[in-house]
Amino acid sequence: MATTGKNKDNANSSTGASKASKSKGSADTEQSIVWIGMDLGTSRTAIACSNGVRESFPSLVGYPKDIISHKMLGTDVLYGKDVIARRLSLNVYRPLEAGVIKGSGDDKNVAADEAEANMTAARQLVKHAIRSANAPADSLVYCVIGAPAEASINNRHALLEAAKEVIDSVIICSEPFSVAYGMNVLTDALVIDIGAGTTDLCRMHGTMPEAEDQVTLDHGGDILDAKLSELLKKSHPEVSFSLQMIVDAKERFSTVRSTSDPILVTWPVNGRPTEIDITNEMKEACFSIIPPIVEALGKLVASFDPEFQEVLRNNVLLGGGGSQIRGLAEAISDYMDEHLGGGQVRQVEEPVFAGANGALLISKDMPPEYWEQLS
């Protein structure tokens, strides 16, 4: 009943020279290949590996601010939870936004040097994820990476670039499709993947989803955090709080249930720890993501074959980190009843790993010759 993980400094495996030294002949034996499913999320990165390793950590990369902090930290770069713990001493990068590498799209607002810095951070994030997989140094690594449904060609290129140094063969796949594949729900189903940056919806109908089968909404966990922050500033102007405190409270207490217990946090008011009731604000912020989701669901259902719309409406899968809001599946079902004439939503098992698990299944089901051709 244990999951295991290890951070191993495996610098050699990240160089082209060591990749070339990996024996192609050994690729014929299954033990010399490690299959990995990776969900590179805006907020969290998750991997599921064929050797049993499963890891999830915040998608954060931190570099020491100066020589003093470098000496104190004893390293050039930190990842995940360590970044949160030491963030005051670090330049923190959250290289993914809306599920893609910042600056990798057609957005001209991101300066070239910032885009380059994010690309470097993304590369290191991927390296860190692969190191966490604990693959033997001489094994081949085959990885499926989930990308948002509407990721552009440049976005996908950036992911390939980030991965190519440490992964022998990479396949990019739609993230909500990965979730559906992992659940073995290949037809007559709608997948909702609520991430930090985006919420992806994908319609499954037995063939590869097309563009019209997939919708990406800008509403995700980050918007929820901003909404909660806004509501609290309005109702409790005297309270001091940071974004991290908001995120912590959300992860602990998020709910849309009307019958839940009061949500109480102890935050400083004029420097003094004070108990604050944030129940209403939390519920309102969490509920705010439902209407846009149901609206998008409605469009996907309405544009589907009318003979199968009823089946589709009643087979909605809810995944992603945002799906962990208590009571969300039921609340979406109720909202669908009210606005779409009915619907049934169920939460996937293991929402944090649903994308990674599905990507791993895809990687293992992919014929070996395809991997060879893409390497």
Next chain:
Amino acid sequence: MVPLVMTRSLARNLFHMLRGAAEKTTVEGLKKRGLRTVSVLNFRDVQMIIVRSIENTLQRRGLDFDQSDIQDEVRHEFLSLIRERDVLQGTVDALLREKGELAENRSALATELDKATLEYENAQSSSEAGDSDQEIAALMKRIASEVIATQSAAGVKPQLTDTTLSLVQAALQDHLQTMGQQSENGQQTNLNQLQRRIEKLKRKLHETEHMLERARANGVGIESLSGESVDPGVKHNDPDFEVKKELLGEIFRLNVELRQLLNKN
């Protein structure tokens, strides 16, 4: 909805069941695999997950009767399943022990059989037969000389002496033949018995192994002797084989196209 409660005895049974199903390893074993940190799941969380899964399932089913009505029934059913599993595990443990004993017995009997067969074959060999013939001849000679000496001293006619000697020889041959036959029968019987016992043990061993396989297939905690391995590709017996094959092919094609586009740019 009235929350379901995990009683002490239920939790205890569940704990033993999970422990029995878990893979056992040592800290050293983990270190050898290069693992330094381990995530641990608290048993209380496992309990909570199970209770919540039951509650959520009931909610999803939209059952509109009072949950407190079925609370006892659910608890009883759950406990029965765990008890059944405990009994099955006990049976498996006993089968494993029996299997070990049977294997040992079979090995010992096989050795005994080989030894007895060798003795039997040796007893049938001509050199031993030759030796016993010589002994019989020497005995006959001694008896003949004593009979002749006795009867000659008594003034018995030579024909009577010859007849007496013939009768003695015939009686001796008969006796020896009977003894030999009995010995051979005894050895053959012994061999037959050993073989039957071995066959019986083989059958029992086979049955025990079959029962162990069935238990393993039903998920009872028996350590797998073979390590986990990945067999890549969609399995042909997968009911969605054709759909998955097409989907995977499409994913591959899209990735090839992506690379071609990027190379052009």
